[in-house]
Amino acid sequence: MENSGGIQASLSGRYATALFELARESNALPQVEASLAKVRQALAESADFRALVSSPLVSRGAAAKAIAGVVASLHLDSTTAKFLGVLADNRRLGKLGQIIAAFRTLAAAHRGETTALVTSAHPLTSDQVDTLKQQLRARVGRDVSVDLSVDPSLLGGLVVKIGSQMIDSSIKTRLNSLAHAMKG
Numbered sequence: 625m626e627n628s629g630g631i632q633a634s635l636s637g638r639y640a641t642a643l644f645e646l647a648r649e650s651n652a653l654p655q656v657e658a659s660l661a662k663v664r665q666a667l668a669e670s671a672d673f674r675a676l677v678s679s680p681l682v683s684r685g686a687a688a689k690a691i692a693g694v695v696a697s698l699h700l701d702s703t704t705a706k707f708l709g710v711l712a713d714n715r716r717l718g719k720l721g722q723i724i725a726a727f728r729t730l731a732a733a734h735r736g737e738t739t740a741l742v743t744s745a746h747p748l749t750s751d752q753v754d755t756l757k758q759q760l761r762a763r764v765g766r767d768v769s770v771d772l773s774v775d776p777s778l779l780g781g782l783v784v785k786i787g788s789q790m791i792d793s794s795i796k797t798r799l800n801s802l803a804h805a806m807k808g
Contacts, residue, residue, distance in 0.1 A: 634722070634726070635716070635719060636719045636722035636723045636725075636726050637726045639711070639716065639719065639723045639726075640723045640724075640725075640726035640727040640729075640730060641726075641730065643656065643703075643704075643707050643723070643727055644727055644730040644731065644734075646703060646707075647703055648734070650703060652701060652703050653731065653734070655701040655703070655704075656701060656703050656704050656727075657727075657728075657731055658701070659698070659700040659701045659703075659704035659705075660704060660724050660727055660728070662698045662699075662700065663694075663698065663700070663704070663708070663720070663724065664721070664724050666694065666698060667720065667721055667724075673694065676690050676717070677717035677718060677720050678717075678718050680715075680718075684712060684713060684715060687712040687715075687717060688709060688712045688713065690712075691708045691709060691711075691712045691717070692709075694708070695708060708720075711723075725771065728769070728771060732769045735767070735769075736766060736767065737766065737767040737768060737769045738760075738764055738766055738767070738768050738769075738786055738787070739768070739769050739770075739771055739786075740760055740768050740769070740770050740771070740784050740785065740786045741770075741771045741773070741784070741785040741786075742756065742770045742771065742772050742773070742782060742783070742784050742785075743772075743773050743774070743775050743778065743782065743783040743784075743794075744772070744773075744774055744775075744778065744781075744782050744783075745774070745775065745776055745777075745778040745779055745780050745781065745794070745795070746774065746776070747772075747774055748772060753770060753772070756770065756782075756784075757769075757770060760784070760786070764786060768786070777796060778794040778795065778796045779794065779795035779796050779799070780794065780795040781793040781794040781795050781796075781797075781798075782794065783797075
């Protein structure tokens with residue numbers, strides 16, 4: 625596979641690429657994507673799960689048992705389940721968020737989509753996400769998948785990053801620009 629924007633250069637990128645290739649070769653790409661979406665949501669919503677994957681104090685055995693429990697409770701596909709087991713065995717669970725992001729980028733590129741990293745001050749509704757996708761599609765000329773995150777410090781507006789291009793319409797940036805202009 626070609627190097628998609630330098631993804632393969634990082635450790636997280638190599639793991640994501642390995643999982644992507646395995647999923648593609650076994651015709652399990654949709655199942656793995658769905659499972660990783662569940663894992664990503666669990667990381668976002670569960671402080672306990674975040675602590676499990678990020679703590680260097682959790683032993684390999686304890687991490688493997690905990691991951692087996694997560695796999696069962698989230699009903700993950702077998703490819704993703706085995707992959708998470710490998711991450712636990714290799715003590716790489718701390719990279720899980722980065723691996724998921726890199727995998728999503730690879731999957732979007734495989735589908736001919738561009739991925740936009742979108743940060744908003746508040747969670748976006750599904751209608752707002754749909755409208756944003758349409759506007760971004762019109763701007764870049766192809767389908768855009770969005771990777772959403774929330775940063776309350778933005779106060780309002782959005783920060784959208786597509787590749788090396790950034791569109792910052794956040795109130796925080798506007799206020800900082802105004803303050804800088806007033807200093808002269």
